[in-house]
Amino acid sequence: MEVPSRSSSEIPQSRYTAIIVSVVIFLLLTSGVLITSIYNSLKIRDLRAGTALSANLRSDIPRLTQEIYLLNIMRAQEQPTPALDLQVDKITQLTEQVDKVVTTLTEGGKVTIRSDEDVYKPSTQSDQVEYVQGTLNLWTPYKEEAISFVNAESAVEASDLENRFGQATQGIYDNATGLTDSISTENGNRAGFLRNLQIFGISFAIIYFIIFVLYFVRRLKASDEELISARRETQEIMETVSTGLFLLDKDLNIGQQYSRALTKIIGADKLAGENFANVLRGRISDKDLTTTRQFIEQLYNPRVKERLVDSLNPLHKVMLHDTSADQGTDSRFLDFKFSRVYENKEIARILVNVNDVSDAVYLEQRLEKESAQNDMQIEMLTTILNVNPKVINEFIANTKSHIDKMNNVLKNPGSSQFELEGKLNAIYREMHSLKGEASALKLHSFTKISSDAEDKLSALQNQGKLSGNDFLPLAVHLDELLSLSNTIETLGARINQGAPVPVSSVQSTTVPVTIDAPVVLAAATNPSVNRTLDSADSMDTGLSNRINAQDTSDAHLLPFYQNFVTEIAARQGKRVQLNGDSLSHVVIPAHLKKAVKDISIQLLRNAVVHGIEDINTRTAVGKPATGVINLELKNEGQNVIMTLQDDGQGINFESIRDKLVTMGRFSAEDASKIERNELLRQLFSSGFSTRDSADEDGGRGVGLDIIKAQVKEYDGKLNVNSEFGKMTRFVITLPAA
Incomplete structure (x- = not known):
């Protein structure tokens, strides 16, 4: 049976909805502020790298031009070759250094500032793009002229050097200066925006806290009052119902709310939060306890139909042993019914309904016993009516003979294993003979009792070491067989009043x-x-109970x-x-x-x-x-x-x-x-x-x-x-x- 969740269980969801929505909004806005701050911090870092590149370019390009002029003077003075080679190396290094700066400004790359290393991304602002592109356009022919001059071996006119490098040097320097100014301006704008954003975020958090305290806490208080009222009503119901009601979670833990009748039915005072398996342990068999665990697991399986699994309920009219000291060993029959509780089409818990059905079970057992006795008597009457009276009389006499022999064997003392095994085999033979004749007459009651006794005898044969106490349970089977024998003898005597009844009162002698x-x-x-x-x-x-007939x-x-x-x-x-x-x-x-x-x-x-x-x-x-x-x-x-x-x-x-x-x-x-x-x-x-x-x-x-x-x-x-x-x-x- 599907049990929907109660309206009171929906209160937490409704009262927390507004809080959840407001918290989500707060988190979204806070996340937006945080993401924007991080983005601007990264951009400021890029701008710092761009400023460093433009500064390096402003210092390196004049130095490179000066070194070129100096090389020309050294060549004119025909200074030694080692000195000229050293100057050529310096110009080459400066050329490569300036080329790397220009390339980084154009394509982006890593920039080392003191001990830090930033990654510069090319700017997308139009003025900065224009400065970078202008620098690249001037640097490309400058670099070619510088390489060509370095590779030459003779000095040139000063006017020629001015024409080749002077104008380009000034242009690159101006573009680097303009780029630095533009980056500084953007950096200032972003720093101001980041400061304003942080002020806004702090102000929003303060305002939100005030709204939360004044509005949402008040709503929570009202919802709590509704929940307390609903819980009070539930408690009144739980104290009034005469059956045991409680909820089980997936771990078999009993819920906090349960009916007052449950403590009386189960026989335990504190059940809230207790594990259901621990409550049943010692009161039912370990096999039933294991089956109960598996049964409840299947109830939580949405693919298993509840009606199908309900037919496998191991706690239907189960005997619950009372282990409390003040009530002795009294036992009762309890009937557990399990129903699924759904929340949003999901199995949330299991509702358990417990009833004490001891009176009904005892009545049912009494009726079954009377029915079994009636069936047994009908079986015996059928045998008596369909079997030769002589066979019946022989069976009664033989049965009592077998029982007398088994009684005599049980009375004989035995201490050694050899003697006890001899007793066991002798009883086994007599019981098997009795069962064979009963089975031949289709007396299933005799056969069933004899088979049960044989099972115990077989277990004794296999257990190895025997003791005298092992034979005590067999007396019960002998008593049952003798009672059945007397019953069939009485029925036979009533039906065949004219037929002689075998002598059954003769005492056996050994x-x-x-x-x-x-x-x-x-x-x-x-x-x-x-x-x-x-x-x-x-x-x-x-050798007893011989029939002294002719x-x-x-x-x-x-x-x-x-x-x-x-x-x-x-x-x-x-x-x-x-x-x-x-x-x-x-x-x-x-x-x-x-x-x-x-x-x-x-x-x-x-x-x-x-x-x-x-x-x-x-x-x-x-x-x-x-x-x-x-x-x-x-x-x-x-x-x-x-x-x-x-x-x-x-x-x-x-x-x-x-x-x-x-x-x-x-x-x-x-x-x-x-x-x-x-x-x-x-x-x-x-x-x-x-x-x-x-x-x-x-x-x-x-x-x-x-x-x-x-x-x-x-x-x-x-x-x-x-x-x-x-x-x-x-x-x-x-x-x-």
Whole structure:
């Protein structure tokens, strides 16, 4: 919004206009007097130089004639040659000296007077021009005769010398005398004019001062009274308005005038002349403070539209922290509105209007929270209505099992870095498993809380040294997850009143188990060769909340897994088909249901994210655009065997080497020497991922770690077989007993 300047701001311009005009006139007249004085002083200096030249000419021309007569006498007396040569030199020097004077009078040039040096400019007055021209006309033949006489060797008659030099000498002397008189007259006139001009200038200055004191000071007094009246009115307005009003200059300094309400809203007593950034420092974040500086700079940029930049206002409903000691840490929400103030179409200042909108913001937050809760309940109801009740019941039971396990891990003391890292990895695996199942059910509230927790866990992994206090914030996330789990359980119970509700009140018990299960890995270059990866890890696993239901068919898992795969593929820009007919026939033992589901979810996500290529890559290498994943479950003797195979790009061992170097786990030289079975061991380690960035579906390096932990927990076996560019197959064997 453009705000024109007030009429009171125009008072200084109007009251100073007359003063400025009078001062300009005074300066112009003074400058005229000064310039005229300087001009006449320079002319007087030229006249002084002209007087000196004419005086030199009057003295030099008779001397030159006398020296010529003397040379003639010496020749008649036949004096020695050295004496004659000396006289010739004297005549030559005098000739050159007179010639230089005549030339300077005619053309101008430098004239030395005592120790000063003036520059003479030829006169433009007619009488002086006539004298100079007459001198030049007489001197030219005189100089030629003098040179001719000097070059001759014999004496001449005195009458001849008189005819040749006498008349010219008298003429040059008379012209020089006339020039001197004319210059003296002009010099006197100019000196008198300069004196009169100085008297006028002094008189004018005195008269101007008297007029200024009597007239302009009186006008200034009247204008000051008008300004005081306008300022009083402005002050009354500023004390009455209920919003905070103040002006900002380009340097973010607050103006002298601001509303009384501003001190209450901002929480500071003295604001006049304070820097706006200093007032906000410590009350808002440094990022918002920097953005505010840049925002106000753009407001002062005339090329930026005010409406456009207003949408970028960083202080719209901003939280202002109260740092005063008497008010504790109370905070309020303030809304700052910025408007340009123009003077003569130029942006002069920024008008800031501040309102305390805390009540409105709190109401808005409450409505948003209620809306979010409603959306969450609708999301949960949608899931309950569209998903097999058995899947929902399993999810609730698994969620509480994961939360119980994480609680138990948090309760276990740990002092050494090894123990704390073990706690961190165990919690990370449980949280990632919970997020995977929630993501499969499209429960975005669960997924969001789990992702936030994973971000904190990832930060803890990267910070290096751990302490027990680092785990305290995780309790908040666990509480939120448990609350959501209870909500969905209650909603499910109301809708499916006839369906059995899973037992959720059973207290979990922790049984310390040490597992050293072999993980068998097959190298890509030789699928028939198996290598054993012995795990040195020992962890306490809480085997709790098992669903003591009878073994029944798990046919409901196939559509659940297929929807899960389709959702991930869509987010990753891929097309994937999941085949798993065996799920409709196999019976999974009750105590393995959770493990099979956790492992299946992680394997499917890993296959879609890391295994199956995008459509363009597959078609470029001659593969069908749609990738295929085959999931097979079967009971074989005393074991349950899970096989998952995809027709994707396989395991890229060189990519694993490069990532190990990038993460700093190995040097480039050491990484090049690692065997493939050790590379697979690293692939299954906590926090390792070949992706450069993490998202909801992968990149955190936890999925394969979960699979390894589950296999270890149930004393199973893991076999990996991969052919680069063709396929990857996971075979997991879990004891049924």
